Amino acid sequence: MVEAFTKVSEASRLLLDKGLCPATGSDALGMVARPMKVDRACIFENRTTNLAGRFLTDLRHAWAEPGVVSPLAHPVLRALPLRDYAMAWTDMLEAGMPVNCTSREAPPMMRELLERQGVQSVLLCxxxxxxxxxxxxxxxxCHQARIWRPxxxxxxxxxxxxxxxxxxxANMRSSLSQVRTNLTSVLRPVVGDT
Structure with a gap:
């Protein structure tokens, strides 16, 4: 377990230094998942569609143990209507609470999705x-109905x-870049007038 906490520190440094992108997302997940003996690890991002404001969550980054099918191979995870599959899970996550569940105990639609992917147990934060x-x-x-320890x-x-x-x-860097661009465009005419 000590190694896993060390790997979280390394993953944190990687994400802060290089940002969250496909390569760093996968690397950070793998760093932590391996010592935890996890078969797959994923990062999902929420979004609301323009179509009636429908809430979806998209698989953005994934890591899988060699020999285990990657979550990226499952198109349904690219635009998952999480609330439809597991309303209670969505409410828990939105309230800042983790979800710790075996596939057998999952809500019916989610249980079917997890079982199709060979998942026995999930932990979401x-x-x-x-x-x-x-x-x-x-x-x-994907190998056992694991009860996740505290x-x-x-x-x-x-x-x-x-x-x-x-x-x-990343959001702060983007905002600062936008401010810099706006200031440059405002100051450029002033500099030219002098």
Whole structure:
């Protein structure tokens, strides 16, 4: 378990230094998932569609143990209507609470989805970069109906906080870049007039 906490620190540094992108997302997930003996790990991002404001969550980054089918192979995870599949899970994540469940205990539609993917057990933790719930990170065990221990939940919460910090930093960099662009465009005519 000590190695896993060390790996969360390394993953946090990677995400803050390089940002959250496909390569760093997958690398950070793998760093933490391997010592946890997790088969798959994923990062999902929430969005609302323009069509009647429908809430969806999209698989953005994934890691899978060699020999385990990647979650990226499942198109349904690209625009998952999470509330339809597991309303109680959505409410828990939105309230900042983790979800710790075996596939057998999952809501019916979610149970069917998990079983189709060979998932026996999941642990989900919300990602909240600021005040609004952004998405969640998931650990999946495809070999056993695992009951996640408190230290495993704590570890995934730490990873979720690191991902949230990376998202927050990216948003701040984007905002600063926009401010710089706006200032440059406002000051350019003034400089030219002198």
């Amino acid at each position: 919300p990602i909240v970069p600021a005040k609004q719930w952004w998405g969640f990170v998931a650990f999946e065990d 230290e495993e939940v704590s570890l995934l919460k730490s990873l979720a906080r690191a991902i949230g910090a990376s998202v927050r930093h």
